[in-house]
Amino acid sequence: MATVCLIQLLVLVFCLHGVVPDSREAKYMNTLCGELVIVKNAVRFILEPYMVMKMPEDCEVHIQAFSDYYIYKDKINIELSFLGLNIACEQGSVEILQLGDYDDKLASASGDSICGDEIPEQIFRSTEETITLKFHKIYPQMYTASFEILATKIDKGACYEDYGGFLCDNQACVDRDVLCDDYNNCRDGSDESDSECIGFWTTAAISGVVVGSVAGVIVLVVVLIVFRKIRHGSVC
Numbered sequence: 001m002a003t004v005c006l007i008q009l010l011v012l013v014f015c016l017h018g019v020v021p022d023s024r025e026a027k028y029m030n031t032l033c034g035e036l037v038i039v040k041n042a043v044r045f046i047l048e049p050y051m052v053m054k055m056p057e058d059c060e061v062h063i064q065a066f067s068d069y070y071i072y073k074d075k076i077n078i079e080l081s082f083l084g085l086n087i088a089c090e091q092g093s094v095e096i097l098q099l100g101d102y103d104d105k106l107a108s109a110s111g112d113s114i115c116g117d118e119i120p121e122q123i124f125r126s127t128e129e130t131i132t133l134k135f136h137k138i139y140p141q142m143y144t145a146s147f148e149i150l151a152t153k154i155d156k157g158a159c160y161e162d163y164g165g166f167l168c169d170n171q172a173c174v175d176r177d178v179l180c181d182d183y184n185n186c187r188d189g190s191d192e193s194d195s196e197c198i199g200f201w202t203t204a205a206i207s208g209v210v211v212g213s214v215a216g217v218i219v220l221v222v223v224l225i226v227f228r229k230i231r232h233g234s235v236c
C-alpha cells in the first residue's frame with residue numbers, strides 16, 4: 001500500500017510540475033554571472049531587488065544569437081531594449097558591451113552607463129552575434145535595483161518563413177515564436193499587429209492548453225483513485 005501511495009504522490013508532483021508555466025523566456029541575472037546565454041528567438045533578462053545584495057560587484061552575461069548558418073553571422077544580431085529600469089545612479093549601473101572590431105577587449109556600445117528610473121528608448125544592437133550585459137555596483141552594499149531587458153534575435157539576412165522566420169514591416173526577420181506575445185520584438189509593432197494576432201494561437205499557448213489538459217485529466221484520475229480508496233477504508 002505504501003508503494004501505491006508513493007506512486008500516486010509522484011504522479012501528482014509530476015502533474016503539478018507540468019502545469020507550471022514555462023519560464024524559458026525569463027532569465028534572472030543573479031543566476032547568470034559569467035554565463036553565455038544562447039537566444040533562439042527572444043529572452044527577457046530580469047534583475048529584481050532581492051537579488052542584488054548577494055551578487056558580485058560586476059556581473060556580466062554574454063548573450064549570443066542562435067544561428068544555423070555560421071557564414072551569415074554578421075547579419076544575425078541581438079537587439080536589447082529596456083522594458084523596465086530602476087537603479088540609483090550613485091549606487092550602480094547597467095552597461096551594454098560588445099567585442100571591439102579589431103581586438104578582443106570589451107568596448108561600450110552605448111558609451112554611457114545606464115541608470116535612473118526612466119526607461120531608455122535606445123535599442124542596443126550587437127555588431128555580430130554576441131553582446132554582453134553588465135550590471136555594476138558602484139556602492140558594494142547596494143541592496144536594491146531592478147531592470148527588465150528584452151533580447152531579440154534579429155536576422156538581417158534572408159528571412160525563411162517556411163523555417164520559422166517572420167518578416168517584420170521594417171524588413172527585420174524575427175522568429176515566429178515571438179508573434180503576439182505582447183512584446184514588440186520587431187520594434188515597429190508588426191509582430192503584435194491586429195492583422196497577425198486576431199485569432200492567433202502561439203506555440204506556447206497551444207502547448208499550455210495541451211499540457212494543462214493532460215495534467216488535469218491525470219490529476220482527476222489520481223483524485224478519483226484516492227477517493228475510491230478512502231471510501232473503501234484503505235487510506236494511505
Ligand SMILES: [Ca+2]
Nearest residue numbers: 178181183185
Ligand atoms: Ca512579440
